[in-house]
Amino acid sequence: MRVPTELEPLVDQGVVDEVVRPLMSGKEAQVFVVRSRGETLIAKLYKASENRSFKHRSQYVEGRKVRNSRDQRAMERKSRYGKEQVEQAWRSAEVDTLYRLRAAGVRVPEPRDFVDGVLVMEMVVDEHGRPAPRLADVNLHPTEAQDLLRQLLSEIARMLCAGVIHGDLSDFNILLAADGPVIIDFPQAVDASGNPHAKRLLIRDVDNVVGFLSRWLPHLRGKAYGQQMWDLWTRNALDPEAELDGRFRPQRAPDRKEKSRSLMEELDALTQKSKDRAERLGVAARPARAPKFVVEEPAAPSPPPAEASSGDKKKRKRRRKKKPTGEVETAPVVEAAAEDDDAVFDDLDALLSTD
Numbered sequence: 001m002r003v004p005t006e007l008e009p010l011v012d013q014g015v016v017d018e019v020v021r022p023l024m025s026g027k028e029a030q031v032f033v034v035r036s037r038g039e040t041l042i043a044k045l046y047k048a049s050e051n052r053s054f055k056h057r058s059q060y061v062e063g064r065k066v067r068n069s070r071d072q073r074a075m076e077r078k079s080r081y082g083k084e085q086v087e088q089a090w091r092s093a094e095v096d097t098l099y100r101l102r103a104a105g106v107r108v109p110e111p112r113d114f115v116d117g118v119l120v121m122e123m124v125v126d127e128h129g130r131p132a133p134r135l136a137d138v139n140l141h142p143t144e145a146q147d148l149l150r151q152l153l154s155e156i157a158r159m160l161c162a163g164v165i166h167g168d169l170s171d172f173n174i175l176l177a178a179d180g181p182v183i184i185d186f187p188q189a190v191d192a193s194g195n196p197h198a199k200r201l202l203i204r205d206v207d208n209v210v211g212f213l214s215r216w217l218p219h220l221r222g223k224a225y226g227q228q229m230w231d232l233w234t235r236n237a238l239d240p241e242a243e244l245d246g247r248f249r250p251q252r253a254p255d256r257k258e259k260s261r262s263l264m265e266e267l268d269a270l271t272q273k274s275k276d277r278a279e280r281l282g283v284a285a286r287p288a289r290a291p292k293f294v295v296e297e298p299a300a301p302s303p304p305p306a307e308a309s310s311g312d313k314k315k316r317k318r319r320r321k322k323k324p325t326g327e328v329e330t331a332p333v334v335e336a337a338a339e340d341d342d343a344v345f346d347d348l349d350a351l352l353s354t355d
């Protein structure tokens with residue numbers, strides 16, 4: 001076929017030998033089947049910004065880093081140069097994300113080249129070697145749908161663990177290759193930790209996939225896989241290999257009353273532990289220390305022995321280290337008790353400093 005103007009530089013530079021045919025014209029891009037060094041590949045040509053229909057683009061780019069601070073400022077000012085930079089950044093976001101996700105073991109097409117804003121990548125194929133169908137275009141058996149659910153949740157979790165949220169995931173951006181689903185179309189991909197909309201976008205992505213599969217698996221309706229995944233990720237406990245059950249009950253933060261009750265219980269337990277130990281070792285238990293939150297009397301001439309500021313603690317440690325020469329060694333059992341007691345006081349300090 002006649003080479004489209006935008007692909008001419010790729011042919012001139014020898015990146016592409018032949019443009020075979022247009023494959024698809026989506027909402028954001030035109031996709032061509034091309035031949036390059038004996039291989040059939042895909043060339044994705046981004047539409048000019050005025051012909052695109054992608055909505056609310058700014059929310060996706062929040063948290064993305066631009067290497068050059070001059071470009072960053074120009075992009076914020078929205079000068080003509082700045083707008084060009086925004087456009088370039090949008091186009092190169094897809095190839096950057098593909099490399100990042102390939103490295104993390106996510107099933108996405110392998111990028112081959114990025115020339116003059118055109119992405120050349122591996123063609124995802126079905127069992128006959130033809131361009132793979134979109135998930136939206138297939139009819140499934142419930143067991144296939146169940147398999148796909150497991151595989152896709154695992155891929156989304158793997159992306160999240162690599163710090164990426166697709167941002168436009170649906171049955172239109174998942175291809176069914178001969179060996180399983182492959183996720184495509186990443187220019188709007190979102191930075192999971194830097195973007196303030198990350199949680200909402202992840203949940204939307206997961207809901208789109210689960211909602212689609214619930215046509216064959218009605219029991220999926222109402223499940224909260226996205227919430228569950230986000231919650232696990234924020235607690236550093238997301239394992240892409242572990243199967244999720246879609247059950248999520250937000251954990252209620254304890255109120256002040258519950259917090260102080262459990263704090264008092266822990267304090268009691270520690271005091272008792274200290275008493276028991278002192279009894280066992282046959283030494284007098286250290287008198288209970290005034291908790292830090294008690295308002296103290298104005299400086300008395302000699303502070304009560306129970307007072308133990310951090311300075312006192314240091315002194316106590318220093319005192320213990322000093323071995324008086326010629327003096328009879330104190331019973332090791334008393335020394336050990338003091339050390340144990342110190343550990344208890346340290347625990348108390350830690351407890352009292354938490355809110």
Ligand SMILES: Nc1ncnc2c1ncn2[C@@H]1O[C@H](COP(=O)(O)OP(=O)(O)O)[C@@H](O)[C@H]1O
Pocket residue numbers: 023024025026027028029030031042044109121122123124125131132134172173175184185186
């Ligand atoms: N690597 C690929 N292999 C096979 N088909 C692809 C590939 N990339 C894109 N396509 C086809 O082109 C269509 C549009 O590509 P996509 O990246 O989703 O762009 P758009 O932003 O226009 O939706 C896809 O739905 C798919 O059918």
Ligand SMILES: [Mg+2]
Pocket residue numbers: 026172173185
């Ligand atoms: Mg698409």
